Amino acid sequence: MSGSREELDPTNPVALTSATRSSGRSSGIAQRAIASRSIAKMAEPYALTRRILDDRRLIHPEQSVRARTDAFREIRTRLLALGGDSNFITMVAPISPCSGGSFVARNLAIAFSFDEARTALLIDCNLRNPSQHVALGVEPGAGDLIDYLENPDIGVEKILRHTGIPRLRLIPNTSKREMSGEYFSSFGMRTLLDSLRDRYADRYIFLDGPAVKGSPDARILSELADFVVLVSGSGRDSPSAIRRHVADFDPNKLAGVVFNQLP
Numbered sequence: 686m687s688g689s690r691e692e693l694d695p696t697n698p699v700a701l702t703s704a705t706r707s708s709g710r711s712s713g714i715a716q717r718a719i720a721s722r723s724i725a726k727m728a729e730p731y732a733l734t735r736r737i738l739d740d741r742r743l744i745h746p747e748q749s750v751r752a753r754t755d756a757f758r759e760i761r762t763r764l765l766a767l768g769g770d771s772n773f774i775t776m777v778a779p780i781s782p783c784s785g786g787s788f789v790a791r792n793l794a795i796a797f798s799f800d801e802a803r804t805a806l807l808i809d810c811n812l813r814n815p816s817q818h819v820a821l822g823v824e825p826g827a828g829d830l831i832d833y834l835e836n837p838d839i840g841v842e843k844i845l846r847h848t849g850i851p852r853l854r855l856i857p858n859t860s861k862r863e864m865s866g867e868y869f870s871s872f873g874m875r876t877l878l879d880s881l882r883d884r885y886a887d888r889y890i891f892l893d894g895p896a897v898k899g900s901p902d903a904r905i906l907s908e909l910a911d912f913v914v915l916v917s918g919s920g921r922d923s924p925s926a927i928r929r930h931v932a933d934f935d936p937n938k939l940a941g942v943v944f945n946q947l948p
């Protein structure tokens with residue numbers, strides 16, 4: 686990482702940076718500014734208890750160990766500063782597998798949902814090892830990301846799932862696929878993301894991506910995102926490997942690297 690990169694202490698996670706904004710992003714902003722804000726008030730059909738949230742290692746505002754919640758709030762604040770007035774899509778991907786990429790993606794999405802004026806949508810884009818429906822306790826069944834991409838006629842509402850966390854929705858992925866790059870570079874995926882983001886000005890989207898190491902899929906997925914957050918698990922990546930992998934991403938999108946202390 687370059688000297689300009691700022692590091693917080695993520696004894697639980699963190700460490701974000703500055704990123705310059707891509708100048709090409711402004712065209713859709715005016716449109717989005719007038720989009721509806723109605724989902725912020727959307728009712729949750731069920732709510733997870735604090736006990737379940739703790740057991741699942743999901744952050745919540747009343748958490749007794751505040752360091753973790755505060756770390757995610759800090760990342761949220763920095764992303765919002767980068768994003769300006771418009772909502773955005775953030776890809777979160779681990780450098781090496783099992784580094785906590787999915788852990789960071791879902792807790793970051795939850796941190797955005799704390800604010801009643803915002804909603805968060807987490808999309809499980811790890812087609813080889815999908816995990817978010819299990820981690821969030823969302824029953825598989827009604828259709829997932831790949832079902833939709835293969836047959837958009839099922840309708841997006843079918844795959845947008847409640848999570849028991851106010852203002853957080855999940856688009857799960859439950860079917861394992863080897864060739865995720867083909868889905869990520871598809872016209873259908875781009876159209877889906879654009880419509881999900883543009884429909885509600887208060888909706889922030891998080892793509893839980895596959896590991897960067899050993900596959901081009903995370904980089905391909907990053908083309909659909911406004912910002913990229915990489916996750917390095919403690920002891921998993923050497924500084925030179927981190928530097929090398931960071932360099933694969935568009936510097937205009939790279940928000941930073943989270944150093945995650947694995948349990």
Ligand SMILES: Nc1ncnc2c1ncn2[C@@H]1O[C@H](COP(=O)(O)OP(=O)(O)O)[C@@H](O)[C@H]1O
Nearest residue numbers: 697742779782783784785786787788946947948
């Ligand atoms: N900071 C952390 N604190 C507690 N548990 C964590 C932390 N980071 C990761 N984990 C757990 O470690 C396991 C692997 O993390 P995961 O997010 O699935 O990794 P990746 O997506 O990088 O493959 C999961 O069970 C996750 O809940």
Ligand SMILES: [Mg+2]
Nearest residue numbers: 786787811816
């Ligand atoms: Mg993962």
